[in-house]
Amino acid sequence: SAVISQKPSRDICQRGTSLTIQCQVDSQVTMMFWYRQQPGQSLTLIATANQGSEATYESGFVIDKFPISRPNLTFSTLTVSNMSPEDSSIYLCSVLRTGGTYEQYFGPGTRLTVT
Amino acid sequence: QKEVEQNSGPLSVPEGAIASLNCTYSDRVSQSFFWYRQYSGKSPELIMSIYSNGDKEDGRFTAQLNKASQYVSLLIRDSQPSDSATYLCAGNAGNNRKLIWGLGTSLAVNP
Helix, strand or coil: CCCCCEEEEEEEECCCCCEEEEEECCCCCECCCEEECCCCCCEEEEEEEECCCEECCCCCCCCCCCCCEECCEEEEEEEEECCHHHCCCCEEEECCCCCCCCCCCCCEEEEEEEC | CCEEEECCEEEEEEECCCEEEEEECCCCCCEEEEEEEEEECCCHHHEEECCCCCCEECEEEEEEEECCCCEEEEECCCCCCCHHHHEEEEEECCCCEEEEEEHHHHHEEEE
16 A cells, blocks of 8 residues: 655644645555544545646535645645634545555544644 | 444444444445544554455455445454454445545444
8 A cells, every 4th residue: 555644743723824734645646535534523525636637625615715736646735724623623635546446545644723 | 324324333342252343335335345444543544345245354354245235344353452443434436436434333342
């Protein structure tokens, strides 16, 4: 499986500010995903990061709030904009295993607290 | 009915016993199924994938898929305290490569 890193691992931010989370993979992957996981909850898909084109957002998530970049096949960023305490969560990137399967592998996550 | 449904638990088993985790799914989730293990404070880790009816074994883990009854299960033999975690069931819908997730079952293995 791919080795996936995320930066930062955690952060405490003030309301109204923005945070950009980076996801780096050690090999080229076709698809990358961004999830949110609130305490004690399951995973919620925010968007699929598409290389060279705009991300595909799930219902309830919009580009103005969660802009995503994917400049190449090994890197993506998620920005959480104009943060409020409700954005406090763990943010996870995942990658799709190459070879025609649907297996996803996760980065270590970014724990965000908004005060 | 939720698309992927799991009992939230907690499921408690003694060390050495078989832990049985179950997941049911709707018509929309049809092709491939996955079990992830998530330790507290960590990210999900893929432990089993299953694509066709029947059993698939990997070490102490066995995944079972029954498409007619729309359920998938995970058996953990000789459960160890280190197996204590939340187990997430996921399936894919169609060809868009997205996974649909259950809410997870918390497993506690008692020494």
